[in-house]
Structures are given as structure tokens and as C-alpha cells.
Amino acid sequence: MSDKTARIVTLPGDGIGPEVCGEAANVLRLVLEQAGRGLELIEKPLGGCALDAGDEAFPAATKEAVLAADAVLLGAVGLPKYDGATGNRRPEKGLLDLRQAMGVFANLRPVRAIDALNDASPLKNHVVKGTDMIVVRELLGGVYFGEPRGIDGDRGFNTMVYTKREVVRVAKVAFEIARGRGKRLLSVDKANVLEVSQLWRQTVTELQQNEYPDIALDHQYVDSAAMDLIRQPTKFDVVVTSNLFGDILTDAGAVLAGSIGLLSSASLGEGPGLYEPIHGSAPDIAGQGIANPLGAIGSVASLLRNSLQMPEEATRVETIIDQALADGHRTADLGGKVTTKEMGDIICQALKA
Numbered sequence: 001m002s003d004k005t006a007r008i009v010t011l012p013g014d015g016i017g018p019e020v021c022g023e024a025a026n027v028l029r030l031v032l033e034q035a036g037r038g039l040e041l042i043e044k045p046l047g048g049c050a051l052d053a054g055d056e057a058f059p060a061a062t063k064e065a066v067l068a069a070d071a072v073l074l075g076a077v078g079l080p081k082y083d084g085a086t087g088n089r090r091p092e093k094g095l096l097d098l099r100q101a102m103g104v105f106a107n108l109r110p111v112r113a114i115d116a117l118n119d120a121s122p123l124k125n126h127v128v129k130g131t132d133m134i135v136v137r138e139l140l141g142g143v144y145f146g147e148p149r150g151i152d153g154d155r156g157f158n159t160m161v162y163t164k165r166e167v168v169r170v171a172k173v174a175f176e177i178a179r180g181r182g183k184r185l186l187s188v189d190k191a192n193v194l195e196v197s198q199l200w201r202q203t204v205t206e207l208q209q210n211e212y213p214d215i216a217l218d219h220q221y222v223d224s225a226a227m228d229l230i231r232q233p234t235k236f237d238v239v240v241t242s243n244l245f246g247d248i249l250t251d252a253g254a255v256l257a258g259s260i261g262l263l264s265s266a267s268l269g270e271g272p273g274l275y276e277p278i279h280g281s282a283p284d285i286a287g288q289g290i291a292n293p294l295g296a297i298g299s300v301a302s303l304l305r306n307s308l309q310m311p312e313e314a315t316r317v318e319t320i321i322d323q324a325l326a327d328g329h330r331t332a333d334l335g336g337k338v339t340t341k342e343m344g345d346i347i348c349q350a351l352k353a
């Protein structure tokens with residue numbers, strides 16, 4: 001482990017973002033203190049709060065800070081008052097610009113069913129029990145960023161585009177993860193309809209033949225994969241897919257874990273990593289102190305592992321999260337009364353024990 005002071009930028013953002021990010025930052029502070037490692041936490045605006053302050057959704061000062069950081073911890077962005085806004089006036093544009101500026105092309109979204117929470121899933125216990133997958137979502141391309149795009153009179157249009165290079169770099173990340181797990185990879189596309197998917201499929205297949213012959217590669221259409229995700233989630237191990245398909249599939253996947261509030265994610269590229277819970281800003285419960293901070297705290301574990309080279313500490317945080325749930329501590333999303341702060345404190349107390 002390096003002794004260098006960790007420079008972490010936090011972007012609490014909007015809605016419940018600041019509440020969950022605050023608890024996550026407490027956990028990070030404590031873990032680094034226990035490890036005797038210095039920590040510099042730098043907070044910056046992103047999303048609706050930046051727009052409210054008269055700035056861009058991704059302010060220049062935020063950009064400068066994240067590019068100089070060792071890692072970035074994000075809460076959530078999005079405010080209902082900007083729902084009707086278009087173009088640069090949307091908080092979400094701040095998030096997309098942030099991802100683009102950081103070059104984080106691979107978004108890792110683990111979905112794991114914890115036994116203690118099987119009852120929290122609307123699906124039958126025997127269906128969700130044992131679910132343990134990781135979805136690798138391409139994050140910087142596809143229809144999210146493709147040009148041309150726009151609204152032209154009564155015609156709205158976007159472009160779904162991938163280059164081979166973009167497919168290869170994200171598929172490599174997925175193949176490497178598969179190598180460390182069950183040695184199988186499922187690539188999800190819509191090659192029966194979309195040319196962009198045909199190129200995707202061909203590129204992933206060639207990569208497997210040339211560089212990953214030890215990994216069993218399968219392909220599935222996204223509609224069929226969506227069905228299997230609910231019908232037979234335990235069959236999934238490592239999945240690689242495009243930006244839009246990954247966005248949709250992972251929200252569905254969240255149902256398997258019991259609550260979207262539990263899911264964390266890591267977005268990785270060449271530079272600093274970006275870590276965020278996959279839930280949104282949840283304006284309906286913002287400011288009440290009842291949001292589940294475990295997705296954000298799980299993102300801290302991922303940050304420790306992937307950006308600070310502290311794998312033991314990462315596993316420790318993850319084990320403590322599981323134990324808190326096994327002990328019956330439940331925030332409102334899981335039908336309980338534990339508050340955001342209490343849940344954060346439970347994790348910190350366990351770290352101190």
C-alpha cells in the first residue's frame with residue numbers, strides 16, 4: 001500500500017446525493033485514518049446544484065479538480081425542476097460531461113443477492129438466491145453520445161454508433177474480469193436488428209478468438225437477456241453491453257438485490273476512477289434523512305480497491321455492509337426505520353470494533 005496522501009474529490013450533487021455521500025465520506029475518512037494514510041477530501045458542485053448557482057452543470061472548477069484527483073466519489077444528479085430543460089440546462093448533462101472528461105469508458109455494476117435480503121425482492125426467493133453477476137456497461141459511446149442528434153421541427157433523432165476501438169477497450173475489461181471469475185462472458189446486443197450491434201458482436205468475437213480463447217463467450221439479444229435477468233438471474237456471471245442497454249438492464253438488476261439503494265458502481269478508464277451508487281437523486285425522499293447510504297458506501301469499497309490499492313480494506317467494508325444487513329438493519333427502502341445517518345454510524349462502529 002502506498003503512503004501517499006489520497007486526494008479524493010466528492011461530488012455530492014442533488015437530491016439524496018449529499019446525504020448518502022456524507023455517510024460514504026465518513027466511512028472513507030475512517031478507513032484511511034485506521035490505515036494511517038493521509039486523506040484530502042475536496043468537495044465540488046455537479047448537476048442541478050451547479051445550475052442553481054448560476055454555473056454550468058459540470059463547472060470548469062469541478063473539471064479541474066476531478067482531473068487532478070486520485071478518485072472521485074459521486075452522490076447523484078437530477079432535480080425535478082429541470083425536467084423540462086433541454087441540452088446543457090439538464091443536470092444529467094453534467095454527469096455525462098464528467099464521465100466524458102474523465103474518460104471512464106467501463107462502468108462496472110455488480111449485482112449480488114444477499115441471502116438476508118431475499119425477502120426484499122419482489123421475485124421469489126428461489127429465483128434470486130445466489131445471484132452474483134457483474135455488468136460491464138460501456139459508458140462513453142453509443143446512442144448517449146452519437147452524432148448527429150437533435151430536434152428538428154417535428155423530428156427528434158439520435159445516433160447509435162460504436163467504433164471497433166470503443167468495443168475492444170470495454171470488452172477487454174470484461175474479459176479480464178471474466179478471467180478472474182467464472183471464465184465466461186455474455187455479450188448483450190441487438191444484432192438481429194441493429195448494424196451497430198452486428199459490428200459489436202463481430203468485434204467481441206474476434207477479440208475472444210485472438211486474445212481470450214480461455215474465456216467462453218456467449219451472445220444474447222437484449223430483449224431476451226432482460227427476460228432471463230428476471231426469470232433466471234443466477235445464470236449470469238459477467239456481462240458486457242453498450243451504454244443504453246447497460247443502463248436499462250442494471251436498473252432491472254437492482255430489483256434482484258432487494259433495493260436499488262444497495263448497488264454501487266465503478267467507472268474506470270485511463271485516469272482516476274469515478275465511484276457512485278447507481279440509484280438516482282430520488283427527489284421524492286430527499287432531505288428526509290432516510291435514503292439508504294449502502295450503495296454509496298459500497299462505492300467507497302470499490303474506490304479503495306480500484307483506485308487506492310487497498311483491497312483488504314475494501315473487502316472489510318463489504319463484509320461489514322453484508323453483516324449490517326444480516327443483523328437486520330434496514331433503511332426505509334427495505335421496509336425499515338434506520339435513517340441514513342444511523343446506517344452510516346452502524347458501518348463506522350463496526351469498522352472501529
Ligand code: IPM
Nearest residue numbers: 077078092095096247278280
Ligand atoms: C445511470 C443514470 C444516468 C445514465 C443518468 C442520470 C444520465 O441513469 O447512471 O444509470 O443514464 O447513465
Ligand code: MG
Nearest residue numbers: 247248251278
Ligand atoms: Mg440508469
